[in-house]
Amino acid sequence: MKIKFLGGADVVGRMGMLLQNKGATLLFEYGMTASKPPQYPLAAPPVDMAFLTHSHLDHCGMMPWLCGKYDTEVVATPTTIDVAELLVRDSLKVADAEGYPKPYDEQDIRTMMRNMTPMTYGEVMDVGGFEVELHPAGHLPGAAMYELRGESTTMFTGDIHTYNMRLVWGAHPVKVDNLIIEGTYSGRLHPDRMKTEYELIEKVKEVVERGGRAILPCFAVGRTQELMLILKDLKYNMWVDGMGKAITRHYLERPEYIRSEKALKAARRKFHEVRTPQDRKQARKEAQVIVTTGGMLDGGPVLSYIDDVKDDPRSAILLSGYQVEESNGYRLLRDGFIEVQAVKEELKRPVKIKCEVKKYDLSAHADQNELLAFIRACDPEKVIIMHSDDREPLAQAVRGEGLQVLLPKAEEEIEL
Numbered sequence: 001m002k003i004k005f006l007g008g009a010d011v012v013g014r015m016g017m018l019l020q021n022k023g024a025t026l027l028f029e030y031g032m033t034a035s036k037p038p039q040y041p042l043a044a045p046p047v048d049m050a051f052l053t054h055s056h057l058d059h060c061g062m063m064p065w066l067c068g069k070y071d072t073e074v075v076a077t078p079t080t081i082d083v084a085e086l087l088v089r090d091s092l093k094v095a096d097a098e099g100y101p102k103p104y105d106e107q108d109i110r111t112m113m114r115n116m117t118p119m120t121y122g123e124v125m126d127v128g129g130f131e132v133e134l135h136p137a138g139h140l141p142g143a144a145m146y147e148l149r150g151e152s153t154t155m156f157t158g159d160i161h162t163y164n165m166r167l168v169w170g171a172h173p174v175k176v177d178n179l180i181i182e183g184t185y186s187g188r189l190h191p192d193r194m195k196t197e198y199e200l201i202e203k204v205k206e207v208v209e210r211g212g213r214a215i216l217p218c219f220a221v222g223r224t225q226e227l228m229l230i231l232k233d234l235k236y237n238m239w240v241d242g243m244g245k246a247i248t249r250h251y252l253e254r255p256e257y258i259r260s261e262k263a264l265k266a267a268r269r270k271f272h273e274v275r276t277p278q279d280r281k282q283a284r285k286e287a288q289v290i291v292t293t294g295g296m297l298d299g300g301p302v303l304s305y306i307d308d309v310k311d312d313p314r315s316a317i318l319l320s321g322y323q324v325e326e327s328n329g330y331r332l333l334r335d336g337f338i339e340v341q342a343v344k345e346e347l348k349r350p351v352k353i354k355c356e357v358k359k360y361d362l363s364a365h366a367d368q369n370e371l372l373a374f375i376r377a378c379d380p381e382k383v384i385i386m387h388s389d390d391r392e393p394l395a396q397a398v399r400g401e402g403l404q405v406l407l408p409k410a411e412e413e414i415e416l
Contacts, residue, residue: 001154003180004413007031007041009386012184013058016041017386021150024048024128027072028146028156032061032091035324036298037100042410044070049127052076053158054143055083055221057091064088067115068108075125077134078118079142079257082250083221085113086243097299120256138162138171139364140222141257147174154178154416155378159387161363162370163193166229167222167251168259171366173377178416181375183385185367187393193362197230200360203318207356208236208288212314217302217329219295219321220244222364225251225264227291227320230362232267239283241274241301242293274301284308295321297328297338306338309355316356322363332357372397382406382416 001021008015013033019026027050033039034057041062050072052060063084066072076084088109095102119125121144124133130148137143138161148154153176160182162170190196207214216231218224224244231238240248248268255261271291274280283290284304294300309315323329328338332353339348366374375383375398383398384406385391395405408414 001150001152001416002413003384003408003416005386005408005410006044007410008058009408009410010388010391012387012389014039014041015059015387016044016062017156017180018044018047019128022129026051026128027066029053029059029158030062030066031056031058032103033058033324034061034091034094036098036326038095040103046070047072050074051132051146051156052080052084053137053145053156054140055080055087056140056159057087059158060084061088061091062103064104064108064112067112068104071111071115073115073117074112075117075119075132077120077142077144077257079250079254080144081113081116081118082254083142083247085109086246087221088112090243094299135174136169136171138165138168138366141168141251142254143168145171145174147176152177152416154180156180157182159184159364160366160374162366162374164259165226165364166259166263167226168257171374173374176378176380178382178384179375179378179380180384180386181371182365183371183388183391183394184365185363185371186385186388186391186395187368189369190361190363190367196360196362200230200318200320200362201234203316203358204231204234204289207314207316210314212312212316212355213287213305213309214289215302215305215309215315215317216289216291217295217297217317217319217321218244218291218293220247220293223295223321223362224248224291224293225267226362226364228267228271229263231289231291232263232270234289236288237286238271238289238291239274239287240271240291241280241283241305244291244293245273245275280304295329296323297332303340306353310351311354313355316358317353319357319359320362333359368394368397372401375403376401384408384414
């Protein structure tokens with residue numbers, strides 16, 4: 001068995017991994033990094049089947065290209081399929097808005113959807129000399145790890161979280177010979193999750209009680225719903241805007257992939273939904289708490305709400321997601337300003353943000369200690385660390401457990 005990364009080995013994003021076994025070639029993930037400009041993996045060859053762990057663009061964003069070019073069958077959970085369609089369609093809108101070339105078109109997306117094969121946790125299929133079984137990965141509703149049982153047992157984790165978040169249960173280890181695992185938080189630890197949630201709730205209360213407005217920019221997939229669950233017991237005038245509304249509906253249509261249907265329904269009832277321009281006008285006038293896309297402040301409804309509070313020291317922008325370098329969120333944290341399109345001009349102008357800005361760690365990835373505990377419990381002979389900008393801290397800790405660690409780079413073929 002041989003593996004080769006097309007992307008996402010020594011970087012976070014643009015994932016793609018080829019696996020060859022007994023004459024068959026399988027592809028795990030095929031994504032894009034939503035940077036400016038977008039970054040893509042190396043071009044994939046024809047493959048016998050593709051497997052998608054979850055619906056974030058850095059894992060699914062190039063699946064339409066693959067399906068459009070090769071008519072490839074793609075395996076994923078039903079929730080991942082539902083949400084991936086929304087995100088790849090949205091990526092075309094973003095390409096239009098930003099003026100970037102489109103890597104695929106609507107016909108390619110239709111081909112992808114036609115070629116999707118739904119599987120769920122515990123189901124098994126035979127392909128490429130393996131029995132392939134899906135396991136819950138935490139991270140997002142519908143996120144899956146793929147266990148491949150053949151002459152040896154190998155597991156590809158995708159992105160995982162072992163902590164029980166409000167939206168989904170954490171991942172559980174599986175005994176394997178080879179573990180191909182993400183290392184996004186290699187060398188880093190999350191603060192205590194319960195304490196972070198408490199601090200966020202208290203900050204929202206503080207902002208509203210002093211007469212300000214709390215703006216919570218977030219990603220539509222997973223983070224919008226997690227924030228709604230964290231804030232659902234507050235008695236304020238709360239609104240939700242952006243694609244996260246549709247994602248929430250998809251999650252409630254398949255409640256077997258979320259931790260508590262009852263809790264998410266309760267959270268949804270507590271938030272007014274912005275569905276029309278009139279709704280947004282009302283939200284901008286009266287909302288005390290706004291959960292809205294986009295998570296990195298580069299576009300979407302969030303810019304309108306920020307414009308309303310940018311000069312108000314009583315208000316606050318409360319970030320909770322990853323900020324790509326040179327995104328508006330990254331600039332805001334580093335320099336205190338964002339760039340917005342000037343009216344009737346093509347150039348962007350810097351806008352100084354004078355309201356309070358804070359960042360909270362609500363990551364849906366396992367940290368260094370959680371990854372190490374997961375690896376230890378899987379008891380593999382070989383560990384391949386991927387999806388990380390700095391794999392060495394985790395690699396050193398794993399070597400300290402007496403395990404063999406492999407750190408392949410893009411296009412480097414390794415044998416397992």
